[in-house]
Amino acid sequence: MTAVDPIDALTYPAARGGCPFAPPPAYQEALEQRPVTRISLWDGSRAWLVTRHEDVRAVMGDRRFSADARKPGFPFLSDGRRELAAQNPSFIRMDDPEHARFRRMLTGDFIIKRVEALRPAIQRIVDGFLDEMTSHHPPADLVAEFALPVPSLVICMLLGVPYQDHAYFQERSRILLRNHSTAAQVRRARDELSDYLQELAKRKELEPDEHIISKLIARGDLTREEVAGMSLLLLVAGHETTANMTALSTLALLRDPAQLARLREDPTLIKGAVEELLRFLSIVQGGTLRVAVESAEIGGTTIEAGEGVICMLSTANRDSSVFATPEALDVGRDARRHVAFGFGVHQCLGQPLARLELQIALETLIRRLPDLRLAVPFEDVRFRTDTAVHGLEELPVTW
């Protein structure tokens, strides 16, 4: 045997380094030295790791790279994720035209004007949870009392899911997103959520309302299983991501008082600040997955049909050829070229909603709690390292 090839040394997931907001140093190093490189996965299989902004956009905007997990060679990040992706896939794991058919049933609910019309309702929800949190003495866990309940209630309202059941679906969403969940745990959590949503769909067949689940049923061309599957996707994606972004954004701003002060002095910066936080935090830490269905050249490297690709969004968002001093959080920069929501036809469907929720939640938090600060040393804040979506276990704050 020869010495270990350094190319083989790169593994998923790589450990994060000193800065808990930054991508793992090994991926950052790949960005600088081997932008398209081999990576070993949990089961010993190999995939390509693509790290540059331009190359990530090239893969994700190219139909020669499939999002369909049933295609041979598709890379899975764990046993549980294989279970989730390969069985009864939702449209995020389909290619066009199949994918577009389902996606276009939902895009009307996420057009900018319609989402913007939700502003007063979201503001009321944000104020309501802040009222509740500040009605008791500090400290409080900002994750449990604010960051998670806000998007959870918003997505329940849009779908027509009873919020009182939140503990049931939050717990199961977490299992679905956790890297170490076994295939059996994932199957069970998914089946329970699916059963719950099918029961709900059944009730709405008799008593329809004006929300998304009822609208999907009213189309008449979807089975109850398909309605439940699409609802499950929206329910899981709709609260875990925004919740983690809210908590991590708050922490990142508390950690960088100069940036927080700029935002406090000039609240009109909030829209740009949210784009910058999306870039800086890039919470989809596993990246996005594709498999080549034809051979294609990316960044000077040929990727053959049947080879898996991991597009590392977090390094693409710290590519210095696109973002100057990418390691710095700068709420005044124009960060709109970030790929935190992905790129191409699969780019996040709910992004206008996520943006609006983040803008309102952060602006309100900063305005209403001018003395907001950590209730524990920064070093003691517990990050979630074992999930598809980066986040915090809890965020103890005082005010």
Place this chain on the structure above:
Amino acid sequence: MRVSVDPGRCCSSGQCVTAVPEVFDQSEDDGVVLLIQPEPPADLRSAVRTAAAICPGRAITVHEP
């Protein structure tokens, strides 16, 4: 500057509408791009270039003389 859009490539992200609402809109049904001003005035051109650059479906083409 002349702008054209390809609705077949549009994935309804709405980022063009956010970037330049004077030039782009979305269909009420499925959010697909609608072009309001194919020849944007000078003060909007930089925003139109940004909209084209961030469009996830590469559905916006900017023709500059």
